[in-house]
Amino acid sequence: xxxxxxxxxAQAAGVNIETIRFYERCxxxxxxxxxxxxxxxxxxxxxGRVRFIKRAQQLGFTLRExxxxxxLRIDETATCEQVRAQAEAKLAEIDAKIADLRRIRxxxxxxxxxxxxxxxxxxxxxxxxxxxxxx
Amino acid sequence: xxxxxxxxxAQAAGVNIETIRFYERCxxxxxxxxxxxxxxxxxxxxxGRVRFIKRAQQLGFTLRExxxxxxLRIDETATCEQVRAQAEAKLAEIDAKIADLRRIRxxxxxxxxxxxxxxxxxxxxxxxxxxxxxx
DNA sequence: CTTGACTCTGTACTAAACTGCAGGGTTTAT
DNA sequence: ATAAACCCTGCAGTTTAGTACAGAGTCAAG
Numbered sequence: 001x002x003x004x005x006x007x008x009x010a011q012a013a014g015v016n017i018e019t020i021r022f023y024e025r026c027x028x029x030x031x032x033x034x035x036x037x038x039x040x041x042x043x044x045x046x047x048g049r050v051r052f053i054k055r056a057q058q059l060g061f062t063l064r065e066x067x068x069x070x071x072l073r074i075d076e077t078a079t080c081e082q083v084r085a086q087a088e089a090k091l092a093e094i095d096a097k098i099a100d101l102r103r104i105r106x107x108x109x110x111x112x113x114x115x116x117x118x119x120x121x122x123x124x125x126x127x128x129x130x131x132x133x134x135x
Numbered sequence: 136x137x138x139x140x141x142x143x144x145a146q147a148a149g150v151n152i153e154t155i156r157f158y159e160r161c162x163x164x165x166x167x168x169x170x171x172x173x174x175x176x177x178x179x180x181x182x183g184r185v186r187f188i189k190r191a192q193q194l195g196f197t198l199r200e201x202x203x204x205x206x207l208r209i210d211e212t213a214t215c216e217q218v219r220a221q222a223e224a225k226l227a228e229i230d231a232k233i234a235d236l237r238r239i240r241x242x243x244x245x246x247x248x249x250x251x252x253x254x255x256x257x258x259x260x261x262x263x264x265x266x267x268x269x270x
Numbered sequence: 271c272t273t274g275a276c277t278c279t280g281t282a283c284t285a286a287a288c289t290g291c292a293g294g295g296t297t298t299a300t
Numbered sequence: 301a302t303a304a305a306c307c308c309t310g311c312a313g314t315t316t317a318g319t320a321c322a323g324a325g326t327c328a329a330g
Binding site: 055056057058059060069072083084087088090091094095097098100101102104105108109111112 | 190191192193194195207218219222223225226229230232233235236237239240243244246247
């Protein structure tokens with residue numbers, strides 16, 4: 001019910017005010033409507049959406065891709081069939097990312113576990129192995 | 136043994152030649168040494184390293200962070216103790232990313248599975264649920 | 271022995287994603 | 301009723317991560 005002003009949204013989501021306006025310009029956030037005095041008046045869910053955008057970004061999705069994800073639930077003209085196709089393409093992408101992260105994770109875990117002596121790093125050849133993973 | 140020239144490295148790693156030189160300027164790739172005529176002469180492992188950088192980037196690490204990862208195995212003065220501490224910090228970060236990806240994955244999978252009718256997207260409330268996950 | 275494909279340095283340009291004003295109006299606490 | 305703390309638009313500046321020349325040298329094939 002009670003709408004939020006832009007500063008409240010920004011603080012709650014942990015971003016700069018300008019970032020909120022920037023996302024609106026990019027189409028990632030819909031026009032929130034205005035109060036009588038012309039201030040943007042946001043529904044509380046906006047905070048969750050901004051946080052979602054930030055998280056997805058930290059996972060390597062561009063704003064354009066995130067826009068694609070969000071559009072899945074906005075486009076009234078898309079059929080579920082189209083949405084499912086898009087969602088499945090994204091799923092494959094996400095699975096690849098998870099697999100890559102696990103490889104890096106395994107290499108780092110091995111590194112951390114194997115470095116028990118007090119010698120210099122050059123005696124820890126595990127990151128070399130990690131790099132070879134990607135050849 | 137047989138060294139590679141910059142164009143061969145770029146092609147093998149699937150990046151632009153300028154990107155290789157850019158990574159060298161940023162300290163992500165060491166000075167490879169030169170042939171008699173002044174051409175950069177790379178050891179073959181360079182290809183793996185460039186691919187590693189690209190993959191890590193697609194997972195949301197900045198070049199600065201990737202430099203930190205790579206430095207783990209280069210800094211001769213660091214003790215294994217320090218390396219382990221850094222590696223473990225990175226591990227936590229990677230685990231958080233994997234967890235986030237899995238949440239997005241689950242939401243998308245549910246979306247794809249549930250959209251079996253031919254109605255419009257607005258009847259698929261699953262991405263709303265995904266957003267609420269991040270509140 | 272020249273043509274085409276490659277490399278060099280240096281500088282400048284681009285795109286994405288913000289971030290920060292300037293110059294104005296609004297709201298709220300004292 | 302006035303200062304502090306908000307908000308508005310519009311536009312310019314910044315950072316990150318490349319990309320693209322220009323002008324010059326190198327090398328291999330025909």
